[in-house]
Structure formats: structure tokens, C-alpha cells
Amino acid sequence: MAATATGIHHRSYSSELSLRATKAEYFRLGLMVVVLLVVPFVLDNYWLSIANTILIAVIGAVGLNILVGYTGQISLGQGGFLAVGAYTSVIISDRMGLPVPVAIALAVLMTAAVGTFFGLPGLRLKGLYLAIATLASQQIIEFVIRRWGWLTEDQGFIDVERLEVAGFRVERTLFEQQWYWILLAFAVLTVLTARNLFRTGLGRSFMAVRDQDIAAEAIGVNLARAKLTAFAVSSGFVGLAGALTAHYTEIVTWERFTLDVSILYLAMIIVGGLGSIAGAVYGAIFMTLLPVLIREAATSIRDVAPFLASQLPAVQNAVFGLTIIVFLIVEPRGLDRIWQRIKDYVRFWPFRY
Amino acid sequence: MSTFLNLMVYGLADGAILALAALGFVLIYKATSVINFAQGEFLLVGAYMFYTAFVVLQLPLVLAVVFGVVIATLIGVLVERLILRPMVGENPISIIMVTIGLSIFLRSVVQMFYGTRPQSQPAVLPTGSVNVLGATIPVNRLWVLLIAAVVLTAFTVFFRRSRHGIAMRAVADDQQAAMTMGISVRRIFAMAWALAAVSALIAGILLGDIYAVDQNIAAFGLLVFPVVILGGLDSVPGTIVGGLTIGLLKQFTSGYLDPGLATVIPYVVLVLILLVRPYGIFGETRIERV
Numbered sequence: 008m009a010a011t012a013t014g015i016h017h018r019s020y021s022s023e024l025s026l027r028a029t030k031a032e033y034f035r036l037g038l039m040v041v042v043l044l045v046v047p048f049v050l051d052n053y054w055l056s057i058a059n060t061i062l063i064a065v066i067g068a069v070g071l072n073i074l075v076g077y078t079g080q081i082s083l084g085q086g087g088f089l090a091v092g093a094y095t096s097v098i099i100s101d102r103m104g105l106p107v108p109v110a111i112a113l114a115v116l117m118t119a120a121v122g123t124f125f126g127l128p129g130l131r132l133k134g135l136y137l138a139i140a141t142l143a144s145q146q147i148i149e150f151v152i153r154r155w156g157w158l159t160e161d162q163g164f165i166d167v168e169r170l171e172v173a174g175f176r177v178e179r180t181l182f183e184q185q186w187y188w189i190l191l192a193f194a195v196l197t198v199l200t201a202r203n204l205f206r207t208g209l210g211r212s213f214m215a216v217r218d219q220d221i222a223a224e225a226i227g228v229n230l231a232r233a234k235l236t237a238f239a240v241s242s243g244f245v246g247l248a249g250a251l252t253a254h255y256t257e258i259v260t261w262e263r264f265t266l267d268v269s270i271l272y273l274a275m276i277i278v279g280g281l282g283s284i285a286g287a288v289y290g291a292i293f294m295t296l297l298p299v300l301i302r303e304a305a306t307s308i309r310d311v312a313p314f315l316a317s318q319l320p321a322v323q324n325a326v327f328g329l330t331i332i333v334f335l336i337v338e339p340r341g342l343d344r345i346w347q348r349i350k351d352y353v354r355f356w357p358f359r360y
Numbered sequence: 361m362s363t364f365l366n367l368m369v370y371g372l373a374d375g376a377i378l379a380l381a382a383l384g385f386v387l388i389y390k391a392t393s394v395i396n397f398a399q400g401e402f403l404l405v406g407a408y409m410f411y412t413a414f415v416v417l418q419l420p421l422v423l424a425v426v427f428g429v430v431i432a433t434l435i436g437v438l439v440e441r442l443i444l445r446p447m448v449g450e451n452p453i454s455i456i457m458v459t460i461g462l463s464i465f466l467r468s469v470v471q472m473f474y475g476t477r478p479q480s481q482p483a484v485l486p487t488g489s490v491n492v493l494g495a496t497i498p499v500n501r502l503w504v505l506l507i508a509a510v511v512l513t514a515f516t517v518f519f520r521r522s523r524h525g526i527a528m529r530a531v532a533d534d535q536q537a538a539m540t541m542g543i544s545v546r547r548i549f550a551m552a553w554a555l556a557a558v559s560a561l562i563a564g565i566l567l568g569d570i571y572a573v574d575q576n577i578a579a580f581g582l583l584v585f586p587v588v589i590l591g592g593l594d595s596v597p598g599t600i601v602g603g604l605t606i607g608l609l610k611q612f613t614s615g616y617l618d619p620g621l622a623t624v625i626p627y628v629v630l631v632l633i634l635l636v637r638p639y640g641i642f643g644e645t646r647i648e649r650v
Contacts (some may be wrong), residue, residue: 081453128634134452135395137587140634143627152623270460277457324468331461335454336446 016248047187055183057299059255062190062250064291066197068091069284070244070277072132073201075273076238076282077210079217080129083142084195085272086147087125089241092249094158107172107254114250115243118144121148122242129234133220145266152261164260167253186255193251198274202284204240213237215280256306274327278334280341285311298323362495367615368608373501373570377580378510380563382587383515384556390532390594391552394444395456398463400581401559404430407568407577408470408479415481425561427494428561436557437633438519445549467578478574485569504629511562512600514557524551532594550570584608587628591631592643601641611627 016022017023027033046058067089074080095117100110128140152158159165170177170189177185191240205208212233224230253259271294279290300324305315315322351360381483385399396402409431414426443462447455485500519525531548531558539545560581567577587606591598614622633640 075453079451079453081456128631132634133454134637136634136638138395138456139589140454140631142585143630145620146624146627147631150620154620254456270464273457273460318472321468321471325465325472328461328463328465328468330463332443334460335450335458335461339450339454339486360520 047184061295062194067248068287070290072276073289075239077317078213081138084144086264086268089249092246093253096250107116111250118246119239119243126238217265230316270313280343283343286343365495367611371611373504373607375604379603382584384559397459400578401463401466402560403564403581404578406564410565432557433554434563436553440553478572586630592640595642598642
């Protein structure tokens with residue numbers, strides 16, 4: 008693979024294990040930090056709300072990629088797990104009166120437990136059978152949250168109180184800015200945890216299960232434990248994303264957690280790149296921005312093509328479906344691979360390879 | 361008693377349509393080992409194509425059906441050629457995702473041209489009702505049963521007797537052996553998709569006639585998963601047994617217990633079947649310890 012930088016010779020194990028080796032990599036990291044810090048002061052509230060949505064999507068997509076991309080267990084139940092996180096956190100914080108951080112932590116644990124339970128079929132099923140089993144879990148969770156009156160006190164939705172932690176309350180005028188910092192902290196934490204998970208024995212056992220499960224078992228990976236841990240860790244992150252969605256949007260309804268949401272998250276990690284943390288981040292950004300940009304484009308050419316603007320939701324969905332198909336056919340390894348190829352091109356210029 | 365009979369006829373009619381939809385799904389899976397998440401959308405496109413020919417273009421019934429068959433065949437072949445053939449050899453996750461992408465695309469293209477409101481279409485099947493043992497049974501449900509039975513029999517005879525049908529079974533059984541016998545696997549793949557689209561078209565027309573021509577047809581199509589898991593992913597008789605069972609179960613749950621529960625019951629059955637007998641009632645037993 009040409010994506011390794013030439014001329015780098017490691018003299019110790021620790022330097023070889025480090026995530027970054029070249030100055031260019033440190034420079035890009037610095038650039039990214041600066042951009043992330045400047046964003047809330049540059050963007051207006053509308054674009055900042057989109058940035059916040061992206062940050063939540065990053066957490067969910069990274070979580071899903073741990074399961075699908077790294078462990079090879081396909082899941083169509085993402086929407087249901089988001090719902091578990093959202094409902095648990097809100098019910099614990101608002102109705103039982105516990106502090107929000109405690110509620111979010113409990114929501115993460117709860118979702119991990121539910122995810123492990125619905126991962127049990129994964130011990131016997133693979134590939135398409137697992138996909139259909141998780142599709143069923145999505146339908147069942149969706150039915151439960153729609154029909155279980157206790158969850159919403161028979162209202163059909165829950166109004167969530169403004170976030171308040173230890174005397175600090177999110178202000179109305181600075182709502183998006185303050186949430187940006189909160190969500191950014193969680194997103195960075197998620198990415199760091201996931202990135203480092205795959206440098207540990209546990210993370211490597213996930214990848215062994217994905218690449219060849221029988222061989223993995225032969226070298227001593229406990230398959231059942233690895234798969235269930237993957238379901239638990241992944242659902243934990245997804246639950247975190249769900250809980251944050253609930254507190255950020257301040258309303259919880261079942262419509263936010265349908266099968267379409269599961270598919271959206273799967274699309275994020277496929278377009279971004281399966282089995283890559285950076286890919287999950289690119290995918291989350293790309294898939295959240297896509298409908299927004301289509302809307303902008305359709306409204307700006309409203310006079311030329313009124314059809315596009317009047318049929319906006321259908322057009323957005325058609326482009327969404329087409330994007331999935333085109334990416335899978337043209338570049339199955341997603342945006343992450345495209346970015347690597349661009350880097351290679353620059354590195355080897357003026358030579359082809 | 362009359363409620364029971366009524367529910368049974370409704371359930372059997374639903375089940376017959378489900379069996380037709382599942383037949384296409386099984387055809388594709390058997391021949392090409394692709395899980396087609398877009399089967400419901402094939403029903404949707406089929407129903408709208410027939411609507412376009414019959415109501416918008418005002419063609420006579422027979423011509424409208426022919427128009428639908430031609431378009432369905434075309435779509436099936438194009439989907440196989442343009443989308444699934446480049447994906448040969450990819451991992452199951454990618455193949456599942458590409459059919460999900462296709463389903464979203466087809467659904468939104470239909471929405472773009474026809475909107476989300478139900479389209480009114482004059483009844484094709486005879487309306488009216490007959491009295492059986494005190495129950496009022498709509499005639500069109502009985503016609504649905506008859507048509508589905510005829511189509512399913514025709515497909516079965518096709519597989520048993522015709523050259524192409526036998527070639528398809530050969531490819532499903534062993535692709536390489538079929539190739540050495542001079543069967544064009546590419547043509548069989550295209551044929552499987554075309555036939556699946558045609559059976560979905562028939563299911564879509566029937567569904568549009570007894571309910572309405574709207575986006576719910578695609579949601580109905582999602583029920584092929586419980587059907588094929590119950591009957592076995594690669595079994596044609598399994599689709600009939602699975603389809604009728606799920607159809608009856610759904611109607612009885614909705615009639616006696618709760619209509620909301622009826623939407624989720626098939627999936628509960630699905631999970632139970634997966635835990636007990638993942639290859640279904642008639643499916644080929646391929647035990648793989650994982």
C-alpha cells in the first residue's frame with residue numbers, strides 16, 4: 008500500500024506505535040484543532056446547529072463503525088438503540104430528578120445492555136441473517152416506544168428540560184455555541200476512545216473476528232465474548248449519541264428513531280469508509296451536509312427548475328439513495344480511501360506511482 | 361364464526377400477495393445469492409407503472425398489464441446489469457447496502473413523479489360480495505387468491521419443465537457446474553431479476569387494487585423478510601406456506617387483538633424462527649457454526 012510515508016524509520020517500538028510520525032501529520036492535527044476552535048465564532052446559528060448535528064452524528068457513526076466496520080457484524084438496529092439512549096436519559100433526568108451527567112451515563116449503560124441482548128442472535132447468525140435479525144429488533148423497539156404509554160406519560164412525546172448541570176444552565180441566546188462546546192468535547196472523547204480501542208488487544212480481537220472468525224477462534228479469541236463486547240461498546244456510543252440528541256433537541260419522539268435513521272447511519276459509515284474512525288467522521292459530515300446542500304442548491308435555482316424545489320424531500324432522498332449506490336460501486340472503501348489516494352498523488356507528484 | 365371466516369379470507373388474500381412478493385425475493389437469492397431489500401419497492405414501481413398505463417395513458421387492461429410487464433422486465437435487467445454485476449464478490453454488508461440504496465432511490469423517484477397522496481384507480485377485479493356461512497366475503501379477495509394461485513403454479517411449472525427454468529435451478533445448485541454445461545450464468549442472473557420484477561409487478565397490481573395505489577405498498581413489501589425466513593430463504597414452496605402463515609397471523613392479530621400489534625407480530629415470529637430454525641421450514645440446511 009502506497010499510503011505509508013517513505014523515509015520514516017522507527018528506532019523504538021513506542022515510536023512505531025505512535026499515531027503520528029511526520030511533521031505534516033502534526034501540522035494537519037494543529038490545523039484541525041484551530042478550525043474546530045474557530046467554528047463557533049465564525050458560523051451563524053443556522054450553520055452552527057448543523058455543526059452540532061454533525062457532532063452527534065460523528066458519535067453515533069463512530070459507534071456503529073466499531074460494530075459494522077471493525078467487527079463485521081451488520082446492524083440495522085441503530086435507530087432503536089438511539090431511542091433507548093434518548094428515552095433512558097430523559098426519563099432518568101427529568102422524571103426521576105437525577106443530574107443529567109448521571110442520567111447520560113446510565114443511558115449509555117442501559118443501551119449497552121440492550122445492544123448486548125439484541126446482539127445475542129449474532130452468536131449464531133452471520134451476514135444477511137444477522138441483518139434481518141437486527142431489522143426485526145429495530146421494528147420491535149420502534150413498536151415498544153410507540154405503544155408503551157408509560158415512557159411518554161401517554162403524550163406520545165417528551166418535552167425535555169433545558170440542560171442544567173451543577174448550577175450551569177444553557178442560555179437561550181448562546182444556545183448553539185454552548186452546545187457546540189459540550190458536543191465537541193463528547194465527540195473528541197469518542198473519537199479518541201475508539202481510535203485507541205483498536206490499539207489494544209480487545210480491539211484487535213474484534214478485527215480478527217471480522218477478517219476470519221474461525222481463525223480468530225483458533226488463535227484463542229473467545230468469539231462469543233468478542234462479539235457481545237463489540238455489540239456492548241458500539242451500542243454504548245450509540246446510546247450516548249441518543250441521549251445527547253434528546254437533551255440537545257429538547258424533544259423526544261419515536262419519529263426520530265425509525266428504520267430510516269438506521270439506514271442513514273449505515274450510509275454514513277459506508278460512504279466514509281468501513282473500518283476507519285476517520286472514515287466514520289467524514290461520512291457523518293458528508294451525509295449530514297448532503298441534504299442541506301441540496302436544499303440550498305434547489306432554492307438557489309428555484310426559478311430555473313421549480314420542480315426540484317417543490318419536490319425537495321423526494322429529491323433529497325433520491326440523491327441519498329444514489330450516493331450510496333455510486334459509492335459502493337465506484338469506491339467501496341469510501342471517502343477515507345479517496346483522501347488517502349489524494350495524499351499519495353501529492354506525495355508522488357510528478358510521478359504516477 | 362363470520363368474523364373468523366372474514367379474517368381468514370382477508371388473511372389468505374394478503375398471504376397470497378406476500379407469497380408472490382416473496383417468490384421474487386427467493387428467485388433472486390437462489391440464483392444470485394443477493395438479499396434484495398428493494399423487493400417492496402419493486403411492488404411499488406410495478407403498481408405505479410400499471411396505474412400509469414391504465415389510468416394516465418388510458419390503455420385497455422390487457423395492454424396495461426403488458427406495458428407493466430415490459431417495464432418491470434426492463435427495470436429488473438437494468439438493475440442487475442448496472443448495479444449488482446459490479447458488486448459481484450463484495451462482502452454481504454456492501455451488497456445489502458446497495459439494495460437498500462436502490463430501494464430508497466426507487467421510492468423517492470416514484471414520490472417525485474406521483475407525490476405521496478393515494479392515486480385513485482378504477483377497480484380491476486370484480487367488486488361485490490358473496491355470503492358464505494353468514495359471513496360477507498368480498499369477491500375481489502377470492503380473485504386475488506385465484507390469480508396468485510395461477511401465477512405461482514405457472515412459475516412452478518416453469519421451473520420444473522421449461523429449459524430456462526431447469527437452467528436456473530442448475531445455476532442455483534452449482535454455478536461452476538452449470539457454466540461447464542454451457543449455461544450462460546449472466547443471462548440466468550438477468551432472468552432471475554426480470555422474473556422477480558414481474559412477480560413483484562403482479563403483487564403490486566393486486567395490492568393496489570384491493571387497498572390503494574400509494575407509498576404503503578413498499579412498507580407492505582418489507583414483510584417479505586418474515587415470510588422468507590419462515591419458509592426458508594431458498595425455497596419456492598416455502599414462500600407459499602410462509603406467505604399464507606404471515607398473512608393469516610397478521611389478519612387474526614389485527615382482528616382479534618390489536619391492529620398495532622399486527623404490524624410487529626411478523627417480526628417477533630421472525631426472531632423466534634431465527635433462534636430455533638434459521639434455515640426456515642423448507643430451506644436447505646446449511647449448518648455453519650459461528
